[in-house]
Amino acid sequence: MSSYIEIIIQTALSFFSILFIARLIGRQQISQLTFHEYINGITFGSIAGNMATDLNNETMQHFAGLLLFGVLTYLISLIALKNRTFRKVVEGEPLLVIQDGKLLENNLKKARYSIDEFNMLLRQNDCYTPDDVEYGILESNGLLNIIKKADKQNVTLGDLNLTANEDTIPTELIIGGQIIYENLKKRRLSGKDLIKKLKQFSVKRIEEVMYATIDENGKMYVDKYEDDLETKVDFSEDSKGI
Known part of the structure; x- marks a missing residue:
C-alpha cells in the first residue's frame, strides 16, 4: 500500500512541476512548436514519467533534473528572444519553397519534405497545385503559408457574373x-x-x-x-x- 501512496505523491509532484515549468516558459511553446521545443516536450515527459513511477527513492534526483532542464529551456528561449543569430541556430528559419509556381527542390530537401508531405500542406491551404501559388513559405514550425497568384485570389466568379470550369x-x-x-x-x-x-x-x-x-x-x-x-x-x- 505504501508504494501506491508513494506513486500518487510522486505523480502529483511530477504533474504540478510540469505545469509550473510550462507556465514559466510561456505560451509560445504551445502555440508555436519549433524543433527544439518539440524535443524539450519529449524530454520533459520522459523525466516526469520516470519521477512519477520511480520506487527506488530517487524522486528528488528526477525532480532536480526536471527543474534543471526547465531552467535551461527557459534560458535558451530567453537568449533566442534577444539574439537573432542564436535563434536561427536553435529554431531554424523560414524557407521559400515555391516561387512563381515553381517548386524550389533544394529548399524542400533542406526541410526534409517529400512531394507527398508537401502536397498535404498545400491541400491544407485549399490549394491543389503549386501552379496556383506565387510564393510559398515553409515556417520554422512546419506550417506552410502561401500567397496565391492574382487570378487565384478568393474573388468569386459569381460576383463578376462569370462562369468557369x-x-x-x-x-x-x-x-x-x-x-x-x-x-x-x-x-x-x-x-x-x-x-x-x-x-x-x-x-x-x-x-x-x-x-x-x-x-x-x-x-x-x-x-x-x-x-x-x-x-x-x-x-x-x-x-x-x-
Whole structure:
C-alpha cells in the first residue's frame, strides 16, 4: 500500500512541476512548436514519467533534473528572444519553397519534405497545385503559408457574373524524374502523349522533370529540376538553396 501512496505523491509532484515549468516558459511553446521545443516536450515527459513511477527513492534526483532542464529551456528561449543569430541556430528559419509556381527542390530537401508531405500542406491551404501559388513559405514550425497568384485570389466568379470550369484534383504523372504509369493509364495517355505534352514545356527528357501533374480538364503542371526564374527572391539570410 505504501508504494501506491508513494506513486500518487510522486505523480502529483511530477504533474504540478510540469505545469509550473510550462507556465514559466510561456505560451509560445504551445502555440508555436519549433524543433527544439518539440524535443524539450519529449524530454520533459520522459523525466516526469520516470519521477512519477520511480520506487527506488530517487524522486528528488528526477525532480532536480526536471527543474534543471526547465531552467535551461527557459534560458535558451530567453537568449533566442534577444539574439537573432542564436535563434536561427536553435529554431531554424523560414524557407521559400515555391516561387512563381515553381517548386524550389533544394529548399524542400533542406526541410526534409517529400512531394507527398508537401502536397498535404498545400491541400491544407485549399490549394491543389503549386501552379496556383506565387510564393510559398515553409515556417520554422512546419506550417506552410502561401500567397496565391492574382487570378487565384478568393474573388468569386459569381460576383463578376462569370462562369468557369470547375477545378479538379490533379493526377500525378511524374515524381522525381520517374513516370507513374498507373496514373498515366487512368488519364488514358501513352508515353508518346506524355512526351508530346512535355515538349510544350521545353522538356526534352523525363529526367529533367521533378514533378508533373494533369487534371481532368487536361491542364498540366510541370516543374523541372532547373527552374527558369527571371529573378530569384532572396528570402532568407542563407539563400543558397534557392
